[in-house]
Amino acid sequence: MKFLKFYLLFFVFQSFSQKQFEVYFDFNKDVPNEKSSYKLNDWIKMNQSAEIISIKGYCDSVDNKFYNKELAEKRIKSTLEILKKNSILINNNLIIEAVGEDFQQSKNQNENRKVVFNYLEKSKPKSINLSENKSIEVVDEIVVNKIETERSSLFKKFEKAKIGDRIAIYNINFKFNSETIEETSGPLLEDLLFIMERNPKLVIKIHGHICCNPNPYNTKLSFRRALKIFKYLRDKGIQQNRLAYNGVGSNNPIYPIPENNEEERIANRRVEIEIVRK
Numbered sequence: 001m002k003f004l005k006f007y008l009l010f011f012v013f014q015s016f017s018q019k020q021f022e023v024y025f026d027f028n029k030d031v032p033n034e035k036s037s038y039k040l041n042d043w044i045k046m047n048q049s050a051e052i053i054s055i056k057g058y059c060d061s062v063d064n065k066f067y068n069k070e071l072a073e074k075r076i077k078s079t080l081e082i083l084k085k086n087s088i089l090i091n092n093n094l095i096i097e098a099v100g101e102d103f104q105q106s107k108n109q110n111e112n113r114k115v116v117f118n119y120l121e122k123s124k125p126k127s128i129n130l131s132e133n134k135s136i137e138v139v140d141e142i143v144v145n146k147i148e149t150e151r152s153s154l155f156k157k158f159e160k161a162k163i164g165d166r167i168a169i170y171n172i173n174f175k176f177n178s179e180t181i182e183e184t185s186g187p188l189l190e191d192l193l194f195i196m197e198r199n200p201k202l203v204i205k206i207h208g209h210i211c212c213n214p215n216p217y218n219t220k221l222s223f224r225r226a227l228k229i230f231k232y233l234r235d236k237g238i239q240q241n242r243l244a245y246n247g248v249g250s251n252n253p254i255y256p257i258p259e260n261n262e263e264e265r266i267a268n269r270r271v272e273i274e275i276v277r278k
Contacts, residue, residue: 018053018184019121023079025113027060030074032082032115040079044086047121052083054095054187055117056194060109061101072098079115103197104237118187154188158195158202158275166207166272172229179224181232189232192273196238203277205244206230209252211259211268216251223247229271244276 021043024036032040057072057079076096084090105112157167172189173182181189196202208226226245234240250257255264 018118018186020116020118023075023115023117024110025075025115027062027109027113028071029113030071031078040082044083044088047119048087050119050121051089051091052080052094052117052119053091054097055080055115056097056099058099058103058112058114058116059101060112061105062109065100065102069098069100072100075113075115079117083117097194099194103194154191155195158199158273161275161278163275163277166274169271169273170266170269172271174225174228177221179221179228181228189229192229193233193236193238196233196242199278201278202275203242205246205274205276207272207274208245208247209268209270209272210250211253211265212257213250214257216249219247219249219251221247222249226271 021040023032023040025031026033031037055076057074057076059068059071059075061068063071076098080090101112154167154169161167169188169192172185174180175182196204206226206229208222208224208229210222210225213221223245224247226247230243230245233243250268253259254267254270257268259265259268
C-alpha cells in the first residue's frame with residue numbers, strides 16, 4: 001500500500017476494483033440456467049475489460065460428496081468456456097476451487113447450485129483535488145498482484161502448518177489509521193473463511209500487528225483490526241469457540257522501527273494466524 005501526502009496537488013490515477021459475480025444452475029445441471037444465462041450475457045457486454053482472477057463451484061447437498069465435487073468442476077469449466085468464448089480475460093494465475101457441497105448451505109437449495117467468480121474492473125482515471133495535509137491511499141496493480149500471489153500460497157501454508165505455528169498474512173490491508181478493511185483484501189478474507197469452513201476442527205488465534213509506531217504499549221489499533229477479522233469470520237458462521245484474537249501493536253516487528261521503506265512497513269503491518277488446534 002502506498003501512502004502519499006500532497007499539498008494542494010491535482011492528481012490523476014487509474015485504480016482497480018475487485019468485484020464478484022454469481023452464476024446459478026438447475027438441479028444436476030452443469031450449464032447456467034436460463035435466467036443466469038441472460039444475466040451473464042449482460043455482464044459480459046458491460047465488462048469487456050474485466051479480468052477473472054478466481055472462480056469457485058458449488059453444489060447442493062443432494063447426492064454424495066464425490067459426485068458433487070465433479071459436478072462443481074463441470075460447472076466451473078462450462079462457465080469459463082462461456083467467458084473465454086466471449087473474449088473475457090482470464091488471469092494466468094487463476095485460482096480454481098471446486099467446493100462441491102462442503103460449505104455452509106442455504107436453506108434454499110437453488111442458492112447452493114452456483115459458480116462464483118471474482119474479477120478486476122479497471123475504473124476510469126479520476127481527478128482528485130486534495131486539500132492541505134490530506135492523505136490518500138493509492139491501490140495499484142502491483143498491490144493487486146501481490147494479493148493474488150499470496151492467495152495462491154495461503155492454502156498450502158495452512159495445510160503444512162502445525163499446532164503453535166503462526167501464518168503471516170501481509171496483504172490484508174486496512175484504511176489508514178483505522179480498522180476498515182480495503183476492498184481489494186476481500187478475497188484473502190474469503191479464502192481464510194473457506195479454510196475455516198473446510199477444516200471444522202481448526203481453531204485459530206488472530207494476531208494483529210502495526211507498523212511505524214515506536215510506542216510498544218499502543219496496541220489499540222492492532223487490537224481493533226484483529227477484532228474486525230474475528231467478527232468477519234464469526235458473522236459468516238464460524239463458531240466463536242474456534243476463534244480468538246489479540247492486538248500486538250508494534251511489539252514484534254520484522255524490521256526495526258522506524259522502517260526504512262514501504263516494503264518494510266508492509267512486512268511489519270501484518271496479520272498472523274496462530275494454529276491452536278487442527
